[in-house]
Amino acid sequence: MSAAVKLFGVSLSSYVRGVSAALHEKGVEFEHLQFAPHSEEQLAVHPYGKVPAFSHGDVQLYESLAILDYIERVFDGPALAPPDAAGRGKMMQWLCAFNSYMYADLAAVVIPRLIHAPQGQPVDEEAVAVAAKNVRRHLELLEKALATGPYLVGEQYTLADLNAAPLIQYFTFTPEAGPGLEGLTNVTRWLEAVLARPAMQRATQPAAAS
Ligand SMILES: N[C@@H](CCC(=O)N[C@@H](CS)C(=O)NCC(=O)O)C(=O)O
Incomplete structure (x- = not known):
């Protein structure tokens, strides 16, 4: 066993x-x-x-x-990382960039809007606005990467995609998502594709965040 x-x-x-x-x-x-x-x-x-x-x-x-x-x-099952060093490097780059740079700004919008405000806690609007501006820059970076393929590392769905999409989905539930995602058609298409995967659906409880 x-x-x-x-x-x-x-x-x-x-x-x-x-x-x-x-x-x-x-x-x-x-x-x-x-x-x-x-x-x-x-x-x-x-x-x-x-x-x-x-x-x-x-x-x-x-x-x-x-x-x-x-x-x-x-574990066996479909590969979630490229087999070649260059592809794997790109995947690690996106995992690290998300964790090191993007997560904090996304969370600085998502947490006040979706957790603090509904609990009646005060929201620092200035801090949210600064974070939202940074989020826009992060999403523009993703937009460029996603112009060359359906996923962050091209044709293959990888750990980089499933690591980034859940918090970006939460961002779409905030008022900042309107300007934040405006015109970013590649990111929007990518997000829809990642969130529609059966594995992601099984892992997802978005209702709890809204
Ligand atoms: N670097 C950690 C970050 C984990 C993390 O920040 N998790 C959040 C939830 S998404 C958390 O535990 N937040 C509670 C807190 O920071 O106090 C990882 O990649 O696992």
Whole structure:
């Protein structure tokens, strides 16, 4: 019998959704434990209390990039990374660019608009406006990349696509999405295609974020 696979962290999290989508793409059966960030349970599997964390038998991991890479290397199913060094480098570039630069600006719009405001918490409009301007620049970069193929690394759907799309989808639920996505037809087409994948649908609970 194969070792048990467990995913730790609430489905609402965009990073958890990416990892969940990768597991579904590969057809991996897994137990999904809906732990909240910084809960006692999550701190037991992630020293920083963030989501996601992951285990496969004795292997315990945190950081979505590490988890996605492990899933791609260990499990059968459709390849989610290019076979060649150049393609793999491009995929890693987009994973790192999203995690290092894009995530913070997207979250700085999404969290106040979709989490804080509905809870009656004040929103720093100036900070949201600055972040939204940065988001527009990130999306323009994606627009250019997506002019040469359906996915970020060209013809092949990869970890880079499933890592980025969930938080960009949340961005589309904010008022900033109108100007943010205006004219970006490649990004819009890409987002629709990624979100329509059965694996992403199974990983997705967008209603919880709106
Ligand atoms: N670098 C981490 C980031 C994880 C992360 O920031 N997750 C968010 C949810 S999408 C989280 O746990 N937020 C709670 C917090 O930051 O306190 C990864 O890639 O796994």
